[in-house]
Amino acid sequence: MNRNLVITIDGPAGAGKSTVGKTLAEEISYVYLDTGALYRGVAYRARQEAIMSNDVEGLSRLCGKITIKVKPVGTNVRIIVDGDDVTDKIRTEEMGFFASQISAVPVVRERLLSLQQEIGRTGGVVAEGRDMGTVIFPHADIKFYLIADVNERARRRYRELIERGENVEFTEIQRSLSARDQQDSGRSVAPLMAAEDAIIIDSTALDITGVVSAMKRIISERSGNGL
Numbered sequence: 001m002n003r004n005l006v007i008t009i010d011g012p013a014g015a016g017k018s019t020v021g022k023t024l025a026e027e028i029s030y031v032y033l034d035t036g037a038l039y040r041g042v043a044y045r046a047r048q049e050a051i052m053s054n055d056v057e058g059l060s061r062l063c064g065k066i067t068i069k070v071k072p073v074g075t076n077v078r079i080i081v082d083g084d085d086v087t088d089k090i091r092t093e094e095m096g097f098f099a100s101q102i103s104a105v106p107v108v109r110e111r112l113l114s115l116q117q118e119i120g121r122t123g124g125v126v127a128e129g130r131d132m133g134t135v136i137f138p139h140a141d142i143k144f145y146l147i148a149d150v151n152e153r154a155r156r157r158y159r160e161l162i163e164r165g166e167n168v169e170f171t172e173i174q175r176s177l178s179a180r181d182q183q184d185s186g187r188s189v190a191p192l193m194a195a196e197d198a199i200i201i202d203s204t205a206l207d208i209t210g211v212v213s214a215m216k217r218i219i220s221e222r223s224g225n226g227l
């Protein structure tokens, strides 16, 4: 198998990108790059410093001094921000929403650009986010765009958060996901959208295994290698 492909997965919140991306990366022994975690990491520090999402100067100052390390652990990675392992602390819906807000600010996107490209430089990576196939890896070997009906996405996200012990309301998750869709698609810099050459997969009626199998089939066909 070709060990050096760059495979991207973009799509709206809750479409299953993380679970699918992680599973795919594990099955083909690639590194999994969760770029949402980087935005969440910046959001986490901004929250700690009481910087608001519309405070461009404050965010600019933060981006000038923040250190972000992506530490590989097996096929997974830990996100270390200013020496603090924030990997597990950034997974709340509230932090996702705040990350979405600050990710519309150009200085934040610029701060994370080279970091992401550096990780994908040698290939062998499954990179997941909103602008992987359009901005960060425009020459990626295979681009997926994962979609799912918004109610189904809310149901999945709700189950995931409840299982993690978060106290959330289903209607609040629905509202938050819809607002996030609008924020992520409507911003002027690197908005969420499918690259022209992306393969669109609708996961509404598919489980993780179904989506991962479909992806592996496509990778295999495209790369001319049996996976």
Ligand code: DC
Residues within 6 Å of the ligand: 013, 035, 036, 037, 039, 040, 096, 097, 099, 100, 103, 104, 128, 129, 130, 131, 132, 180, 184
């Ligand atoms: O995938 P996620 O839910 O962890 O992402 C959190 C937010 O970060 C998302 O709503 C928008 C932003 N984000 C982005 O703008 N670009 C990316 N490549 C990844 C995430």
